[in-house]
Amino acid sequence: MLRVTGLTSQFRGRAGVVRAIDDVTFEVPEGEAVGIVGETGSGKSVTIRSVLGLLPSYGKVVSGSAEFEGTDLIRLHRSRLREIRGARIGFVAQNPFGSLNPVLSIEKQFRNVMRAHRRISRSDLRDLALERLESVQVRGPERVLRGYAHELSGGMAQRVVIALAMLHDPSLVIADEPTTALDVTVQRQILDLIDAQVKQGRRSLLLVTHDLGVVAQYCHRVVVMKSGKVVETGLVADVFTNPSHDYTRQLLAAVPPAPWAAVPSLSGPEVHR
Numbered sequence: 001m002l003r004v005t006g007l008t009s010q011f012r013g014r015a016g017v018v019r020a021i022d023d024v025t026f027e028v029p030e031g032e033a034v035g036i037v038g039e040t041g042s043g044k045s046v047t048i049r050s051v052l053g054l055l056p057s058y059g060k061v062v063s064g065s066a067e068f069e070g071t072d073l074i075r076l077h078r079s080r081l082r083e084i085r086g087a088r089i090g091f092v093a094q095n096p097f098g099s100l101n102p103v104l105s106i107e108k109q110f111r112n113v114m115r116a117h118r119r120i121s122r123s124d125l126r127d128l129a130l131e132r133l134e135s136v137q138v139r140g141p142e143r144v145l146r147g148y149a150h151e152l153s154g155g156m157a158q159r160v161v162i163a164l165a166m167l168h169d170p171s172l173v174i175a176d177e178p179t180t181a182l183d184v185t186v187q188r189q190i191l192d193l194i195d196a197q198v199k200q201g202r203r204s205l206l207l208v209t210h211d212l213g214v215v216a217q218y219c220h221r222v223v224v225m226k227s228g229k230v231v232e233t234g235l236v237a238d239v240f241t242n243p244s245h246d247y248t249r250q251l252l253a254a255v256p257p258a259p260w261a262a263v264p265s266l267s268g269p270e271v272h273r
């Protein structure tokens with residue numbers, strides 16, 4: 001589905017050129033979910049932004065390839081890449097309010113995303129948008145469609161972003177820490193929703209997260225990154241039970257235990273009188 005090989009990207013700044021990712025190689029097999037984990041600054045976001053052609057103007061991919069459905073995305077013309085990005089690859093970023101346009105109604109944004117790839121009548125588009133909003137459990141979809149991003153909670157806005165990302169039935173979904181900007185109470189709901197959309201559509205998923213628990217729950221495979229390089233990759237079950245790299249062992253050791261694991265009995269702590 002997606003094969004990233006030797007991907008190397010750098011940024012040009014006042015202090016010179018900084019290599020952000022170096023020789024990154026991994027695969028997302030068809031129908032599988034792959035998690036990219038690593039500490040802050042390890043190169044997770046730069047990796048997916050390089051694949052999607054979304055690096056800022058002062059950043060560039062200097063070598064490597066990202067083959068998606070037989071096409072190297074790195075060598076593709078910008079306009080063709082934009083087509084693939086909206087239609088065959090659905091992208092969910094960290095902050096939903098950065099993805100939605102603040103001055104356009106949600107309906108207009110559905111129309112824009114749809115029309116970038118397919119012609120459809122206004123009323124058909126409306127029906128489709130309502131159906132898609134319902135499928136991501138947006139309450140009051142008619143009202144949401146008429147409204148604007150700032151009227152939505154973070155969780156609802158991310159549901160809208162997910163509905164937009166799925167509009168053209170992409171075969172690959174790429175999500176970059178899709179819950180970091182959201183309230184903890186809705187984080188799992190959003191991950192469950194992405195998971196359900198991926199499974200229903202038999203899509204593949206590339207999920208960036210710093211949470212190993214999330215990888216364990218939602219992913220088949222994991223790519224561990226450190227300082228811009230891939231240090232370990234494999235099936236989640238293998239890597240988590242038998243990590244071959246010291247850094248992976250450190251990451252696993254740093255996962256806090258579930259809060260209830262520390263409580264000796266569910267009747268609560270002992271009362272001392």
Ligand SMILES: Nc1ncnc2c1ncn2[C@@H]1O[C@H](COP(=O)(O)OP(=O)(O)OP(=O)(O)O)[C@@H](O)[C@H]1O
Nearest residue numbers: 011020038039040041042043044045046047056210
């Ligand atoms: N826009 C940018 N300009 C300059 N350097 C950048 C930029 N974005 C990232 N970098 C650098 O590239 C490297 C990789 O950063 P990246 O954002 O990919 O890390 P990350 O693993 O996604 O971290 P986080 O979990 O904090 O999002 C870091 O050294 C970072 O400082």
